[in-house]
Amino acid sequence: MVRPRVGQGVIVHVPATTANLGPGFDCLGAALDLDNVFELRCMEGDSQRFDLIIEGREGAHLRGGPDNLMYRSAQRVWKEAGEEPVGLEARVRLAVPPARGLGSSATAIVAGLMGANALVGEPLSKEKLLELAIDIEGHPDNVVPSLVGGLCMTARAASHRWRVVRCEWSPEVVAVVAIPAIRLTTSEARRAMPKAIPVADAVINLGALTLLLQGLRTGNGDLITDGMHDRLHEPYRWGLIPGGQKVREAALQAGAWGCVISGAGPSLLALCRGEVADAVRREMLVAWHRAGVEARGEVLGVQQSGSHWLPLPDLC
Helix, strand or coil: CCCCCCCCCEEEEEEEEEECCCCCCEEEEEEEEEEEEEEEEECCCCCCEEEEEEEECCCCCCCCCCCCCHHHHHHHHHHHHCCCCCEEEEEECCCCCCCCCCCCCHHHHHHHHHHHHHHCCCCHHHHHHHHHHHHCCCCCCCCCHHHCCCEEEEEECCCCCCCEEECCCCCCCCCEEEEEECCCCCCCHHHHCCCCCCHHHHHHHHHHHHHHHHHHHHHHHHHHHCCCCCCCHHHHHHHHHCCCHHHHHHHHHHCCEEEECCCCCCCCCEEEEHHHHHHHHHHHHHHHHHHCCCEEEEEEEEECCCCCCEEEECCC
């Protein structure tokens, strides 16, 4: 373990994620080929100094200071490592828009953990970083694939350990994400859900999740279609997304196998063959525009490598 120097810095690349994919509520998520890039540099100051600079169209409402999620995550690493906190400056190239259901908060947590760990010589293992990330976020479906990449199923085992299973994603399956110019916080989306669910709904979700994972592994569109159905959270969240059901219908009519809410929303995720991906993206955006909602669309692959960091040249 080393004491970070003033002027020392790292650059951390962290991918967006799409969580749930329909039936995998709070346990299934995939990393996408869309990265936030964080430049973290040590500054003069103590645990109260965190300066935040956002580059990009989104994120003007985000603020620095000691309560910032990224900085609080960094401090968790230093506490675990027995290191005194230092002041940080973060310059963020923001490609993953906040409050859109694409794991923006997870990218901040992972960047803070990975960057702070790198600055003190990486005393904490990736497994420990995963544990801290889940504890900070409160659920694993975004932070786990954001850190390790790929399609991940995460569960707390009977041993009370978090177990992560990397699942296969066929190259025949393409993700189309339609991102509206409206925000929906995770806390608001969770408040819309009931406190208890019928056993029948839980059973349906378990079956759908099994079909979905097999479809994603093999590229079988019929299995994906039957698997992209949910009874635990989506019925209660569609009403929070203006025009969302129309956008879903447009995706299916354009050839998507299925279309679901990405994470807590309001972005929507469609899965399809590569040859129809552009048409699916186009028709989803048309449907949203007809509903009076501006939106943009991305055709994305699954990012398999997860987050990584590189050193920055020291400032003298």
